[in-house]
Each structure stands twice: as C-alpha cells, then as structure tokens.
Amino acid sequence: MSGDGPTVTAILDYIYGRQEAKLKVDVEGGKEEETRANQGLQMAITEAKGRAERRCRRDGVTDEIRVTVSYLEAETSTDTVEREQRHFHRDTEAESEASDLEATAQSWQGLDQWRRDHPPTELVESGPEANSRQRRDQHRQTEKRGSRLSEENKNKGVETGTRRHSAPLAHGLCARNKRIADCCLGYTPCVARQLRTRWSLSETSLWTGERSIQGRGSCHHAGNLFSAKPLSPVMAKASSAGATASSVETQQSKSFDLSASVPIMVNDVSGKMGNAVATAALARGLQLVPFAITGPKLGGRHVIVGDVDVEVIGAEDRLSVMDKVQEQYPNLIVVDYTLPAAVNSNAEFYVSRGLPFVMGTTGGDRDKLMETVRKAGTYAVIAPNMGKQLVAFQAAMEIMAANFPGAFAGYTMKAVESHQKTKVDTSGTAKAIVGSFQRLGLDFAVDEIELVRDPKEQVERMHVPEEYLDGHAFHTYRLESPDKSVAFEFQHNVCGRSIYAEGTVDAVLFLAKKIQEGAEKKLYNMVEILQEGSMR
Ligand SMILES: NC(=O)C1=CN([C@@H]2O[C@H](COP(=O)(O)OP(=O)(O)OC[C@H]3O[C@@H](n4cnc5c(N)ncnc54)[C@H](OP(=O)(O)O)[C@@H]3O)[C@@H](O)[C@H]2O)C=CC1
Ligand SMILES: O=C(O)C1=N[C@H](C(=O)O)C[C@H](O)C1
Numbered sequence: 001m002s003g004d005g006p007t008v009t010a011i012l013d014y015i016y017g018r019q020e021a022k023l024k025v026d027v028e029g030g031k032e033e034e035t036r037a038n039q040g041l042q043m044a045i046t047e048a049k050g051r052a053e054r055r056c057r058r059d060g061v062t063d064e065i066r067v068t069v070s071y072l073e074a075e076t077s078t079d080t081v082e083r084e085q086r087h088f089h090r091d092t093e094a095e096s097e098a099s100d101l102e103a104t105a106q107s108w109q110g111l112d113q114w115r116r117d118h119p120p121t122e123l124v125e126s127g128p129e130a131n132s133r134q135r136r137d138q139h140r141q142t143e144k145r146g147s148r149l150s151e152e153n154k155n156k157g158v159e160t161g162t163r164r165h166s167a168p169l170a171h172g173l174c175a176r177n178k179r180i181a182d183c184c185l186g187y188t189p190c191v192a193r194q195l196r197t198r199w200s201l202s203e204t205s206l207w208t209g210e211r212s213i214q215g216r217g218s219c220h221h222a223g224n225l226f227s228a229k230p231l232s233p234v235m236a237k238a239s240s241a242g243a244t245a246s247s248v249e250t251q252q253s254k255s256f257d258l259s260a261s262v263p264i265m266v267n268d269v270s271g272k273m274g275n276a277v278a279t280a281a282l283a284r285g286l287q288l289v290p291f292a293i294t295g296p297k298l299g300g301r302h303v304i305v306g307d308v309d310v311e312v313i314g315a316e317d318r319l320s321v322m323d324k325v326q327e328q329y330p331n332l333i334v335v336d337y338t339l340p341a342a343v344n345s346n347a348e349f350y351v352s353r354g355l356p357f358v359m360g361t362t363g364g365d366r367d368k369l370m371e372t373v374r375k376a377g378t379y380a381v382i383a384p385n386m387g388k389q390l391v392a393f394q395a396a397m398e399i400m401a402a403n404f405p406g407a408f409a410g411y412t413m414k415a416v417e418s419h420q421k422t423k424v425d426t427s428g429t430a431k432a433i434v435g436s437f438q439r440l441g442l443d444f445a446v447d448e449i450e451l452v453r454d455p456k457e458q459v460e461r462m463h464v465p466e467e468y469l470d471g472h473a474f475h476t477y478r479l480e481s482p483d484k485s486v487a488f489e490f491q492h493n494v495c496g497r498s499i500y501a502e503g504t505v506d507a508v509l510f511l512a513k514k515i516q517e518g519a520e521k522k523l524y525n526m527v528e529i530l531q532e533g534s535m536r
Pocket of ligand 2: 385
C-alpha cells in the first residue's frame with residue numbers, strides 16, 4: 001500500500017450502440033484484501049456508482065449500469081511521470097492516436113490497455129481516499145504539457161486558448177475547432193473517446209481545416225452529451241471518406257439527442273453581461289441566435305460575437321422578430337441581462353410566448369416576477385448571482401439561517417457593496433445575503449446596504465483594481481456583538497464577469513435538460529442547480 005493510501009478512479013463509459021453503460025472503478029495503491037475491508041474506500045466506490053447511475057439517468061443513456069471493480073498494484077511516482085511524458089508525445093500525434101484509440105477502446109481489455117498508455121489527467125469521479133500527491137504530480141505534468149501544446153499550436157497558427165487539454169482527442173479537436181475544443185477541455189479520455197466516436201467520420205474535416213464543421217456543430221458538457229448537427233459539407237466529407245451520409249445520420253440519430261444543441265438568444269447582447277454570456281456560450285458550443293431584443297427604440301445595431309453577427313432589435317419590433325426566431329429555433333432558450341426596469345415586462349413577454357428563460361437581471365418587482373412565471377408554468381431560472389462559488393456562499397448562508405435562526409440576534413451589521421458606476425440598483429446578491437442575516441436574527445433592512453459607485457472611492461477605500469472599475473462586485477458584511485467584543489466579517493470580491501457568464505451557460509444547459517426530461521418542476525434558482533451538481 002502506498003504511503004498516501006489508495007486512489008479510486010472511476011470511469012463512466014457509455015456504449016451507445018448497445019445502449020448500455022459501464023462503470024470501471026480502479027483502486028490503485030491498495031491490496032485487494034485491505035481495500036475490500038476499507039470502509040472509506042468502499043463508500044467512495046458506492047458514491048462513484050451512485051453518481052454514475054445518476055449521470056446515466058440524467059443523460060438518458062440507459063437505465064442499466066454494469067459495475068466492475070478491479071484492484072491494481074501501486075505505481076511509483078516516477079512511473080507516473082514517465083507515463084505522462086509518453087502521453088505528451090502521443091498527444092502531439094493526436095490524429096493517428098485517435099485511430100488507435102477507437103480500435104483499443106472496444107472492450108474493457110482495450111480500455112485497460114488504453115488507460116495504461118493514457119493516464120487520465122483528471123479523475124472523473126474521485127473518492128475521499130483519492131491520493132492527492134499523485135493527483136498533484138499529474139496536474140503539474142499536465143500543466144507543463146498544456147503550455148507546450150499551446151506553443152506548438154501557435155506555431156501552426158491554431159488558437160487553442162490557454163487551458164490544458166485532457167486527452168489527445170480533445171487536443172485534436174481543439175486544434176481545429178475552438179468551440180468543440182472548449183467543450184472537450186476537462187473531459188477525461190473515456191469521454192473524449194465518445195467524442196471521437198461521434199466525430200469519427202468528420203474528423204478529417206477537422207484536421208484538414210475545413211471550416212464546414214464549425215458551422216453549427218456543437219457539443220456541450222451538461223450530461224456529457226455530445227450533440228452534433230454537422231452541416232451538409234461534413235456529410236459530404238464523410239461520404240467521400242467511405243461512409244454514406246445516411247449511415248452517419250443513423251448513427252447520430254441513435255446516439256444523440258439533437259435538442260442538446262441549445263440555441264440561445266441573449267437579451268441584450270450589447271450590454272456588458274449579455275456580451276459576456278454570448279461569448280461564453282459560443283465557447284461552450286451553444287448556438288447563438290443572431291437576434292437580440294433590446295429596449296424600445298434602442299434597436300438597429302449589430303453586435304459581432306465570435307463569428308455571429310447579432311442584429312439587435314428594438315422592443316417595438318419584437319413580436320414579428322420572435323415569430324420568425326421561434327419558428328427557426330423551436331428549442332430556443334432566452335437569457336436576459338437587461339435593466340431592473342425591464343425585468344417584469346420582459347418576463348411577461350417570454351412567458352406569453354412560452355419561452356424558457358434564464359433571468360440574470362436583478363431588481364424589478366421580484367415577487368411579481370416569480371408569480372408571473374409560476375402562473376404561466378414556463379421553464380425558468382431566476383437568480384441574482386450566477387457565479388458558482390457565490391451561489392455556494394449564498395447556499396451556505398441559507399443553510400446557516402435555516403439551522404440556527406436567531407443565532408445573531410442583537411448583533412449589528414454594516415453591509416457595503418461596490419459596483420461599476422453604471423449599475424443602477426442595489427446588488428441583488430447583497431439583498432439575498434441580507435435576507436439570510438435577517439433570518440439569523442439581525443435587524444437590518446436592505447435599504448441600509450451602502451452603495452459605492454464613485455470610482456475614486458472604489459479605488460481608495462474599497463481597493464478595487466483600476467482595470468476593473470467597469471466590472472467589479474465587491475461586498476463586505478461586518479457584524480458586531482452588542483458589546484463589540486465579537487466581530488465577524490464576510491467578504492466576496494469579484495473582478496470581471498466571466499464567473500457569472502459561465503454560470504449562466506450552466507443554467508441554460510440545466511434548463512435544456514429539464515425541458516428535455518419534461519421535468520415537473522419548472523422554476524429554479526442557482527442554488528438548486530448547484531445542488532444538482534450542474535455547475536461546472
Ligand atoms: N445574475 C448575475 O449573476 C448577474 C446579474 N447582473 C445583472 O444584469 C443586469 C445587466 O447588467 P449589465 O450587463 O452590467 O448592464 P448593461 O447596462 O451593460 O446592459 C443592459 C443592456 O440592456 C439593454 N436594455 C435596456 N433596456 C432594455 C429593455 N427594455 N429590454 C432589453 N434590453 C434593454 C441596454 O441597452 P442600451 O445600452 O442601449 O441602454 C443594455 O445593452 C443588471 O441587473 C445586473 O445587476 C450582472 C452581473 C451578474
Ligand atoms: O451589476 C452587476 O455587475 C452585478 N450584479 C449582480 C447583483 O446585483 O447582485 C451580481 C453581481 O453583484 C454583479
């Protein structure tokens with residue numbers, strides 16, 4: 001047994017053709033007898049099984065899952081390094097590698113072999129007993145490899161971004177298609193293999209630089225589904241590679257749910273958050289609808305996001321435009337980042353058209369907003385903050401308030417929030433957190449929250465970095481006991497908007513999934529999405 005204890009590595013493998021799923025659980029670094037008797041480890045395995053089953057159900061792959069548990073000998077860290085380096089060399093030959101991969105991945109035997117040659121850079125699921133040293137080693141190696149890969153791709157004139165690549169195939173796809181690449185990042189080799197399978201017939205297009213594949217092909221992370229709608233040139237390419245277009249279609253219609261290729265409309269894409277969300281959505285393979293609705297008489301502009309030219313339509317023309325858009329994109333999900341004054345009327349418009357939506361905009365009449373959505377029974381996510389860790393903090397505060405109501409009775413609080421000077425309302429996040437403090441016994445009203453909007457004060461007093469004066473959210477809550485002998489301070493400071501944009505994409509994908517499943521519950525907040533494990 002290694003000094004750091006055994007490692008659990010669980011790999012979920014969907015076998016689409018046979019509509020079944022297998023979970024492979026490897027226990028490395030432990031002797032069979034010991035690991036069987038190790039309760040923590042067994043719990044980790046059970047947990048991995050449970051998560052795999054949930055994932056299978058969520059993805060609609062199969063109701064059945066076969067589980068095998070194998071006990072392997074421990075490896076030295078030197079082995080790991082060597083294997084990682086081999087992996088790197090093979091990464092750079094990703095194209096031929098991908099062919100090997102498909103052949104070897106046909107059986108568990110093959111998968112075993114493949115995994116020995118391609119140790120995962122990240123565990124799909126890892127139990128509490130996971131060996132942190134080994135993971136740190138792997139991480140270091142991967143980071144090194146990632147930057148070298150980026151360098152190489154720069155030389156080839158290919159944009160891959162700075163994130164690391166988890167599998168040769170992911171790298172292969174990265175090299176040709178940024179959107180797909182982004183979806184692949186973070187996937188483990190076995191999931192990447194699914195992608196390889198999906199794209200096997202069109203991979204040549206990816207590698208030879210055909211732009212056709214970049215059209216509306218898309219994949220997304222939620223549920224590990226890879227949904228693709230290759231454009232006809234890809235079909236043609238596949239045909240010329242020896243497969244008929246119909247065989248490609250048959251394979252896809254069996255394996256994919258095309259509704260997972262989620263089209264989103266971002267209102268208003270010309271705003272700061274709207275733009276950030278549209279950019280993040282494209283990077284994660286969603287389909288950006290080339291129309292956005294803005295306020296009355298504010299339309300007539302075009303905003304270019306990635307390679308999509310979005311026409312911004314004034315509210316006065318929204319009826320006719322939406323007729324067209326909904327016909328063309330029946331699975332459309334709307335994202336709203338507009339202004340507090342527009343929240344209620346926009347929500348009414350969406351529900352009147354049965355449009356599922358994610359409302360990130362703060363302010364307006366929140367009770368009325370909830371009532372509108374509940375009454376209409378439209379699928380929606382409504383939350384004042386979409387940032388994963390902020391949502392977790394919010395959830396923690398709610399839990400504390402629910403468990404210890406009145407625990408801070410008698411305490412006083414000062415709450416201050418600083419945002420870019422264009423922000424017109426009080427932080428919706430602060431209002432939600434204050435709600436929890438109220439339940440904890442504090443006598444504090446939301447209109448007591450202090451707002452800082454003056455850039456000079458933001459720099460000098462709040463210590464906002466100057467480059468983020470146009471996009472920051474700094475919050476501090478300071479609590480004191482009646483005799484001032486005890487003080488608590490909670491602070492969350494965010495620079496930029498990417499944390500919210502990523503969370504918004506999670507929310508869109510979550511909603512798409514719920515719609516696809518026909519979920520009875522229609523209205524969600526971000527805490528619920530986080531609880532379901534649907535935030536990246
Ligand atoms: N939930 C979350 O995680 C987050 C929420 N937010 C919230 O998102 C909202 C938007 O913030 P931000 O992007 O910074 O603001 P911006 O002012 O940059 O963007 C608002 C956009 O909405 C447009 N607009 C104005 N009126 C309407 C209307 N009636 N219908 C549709 N669009 C309209 C504006 O157009 P024009 O410019 O022409 O006036 C502008 O493009 C705020 O409420 C903010 O608090 C922000 C960050 C994170
Ligand atoms: O307007 C913003 O910027 C932000 N708005 C949200 C809020 O009001 O809580 C979230 C975050 O504070 C950024």
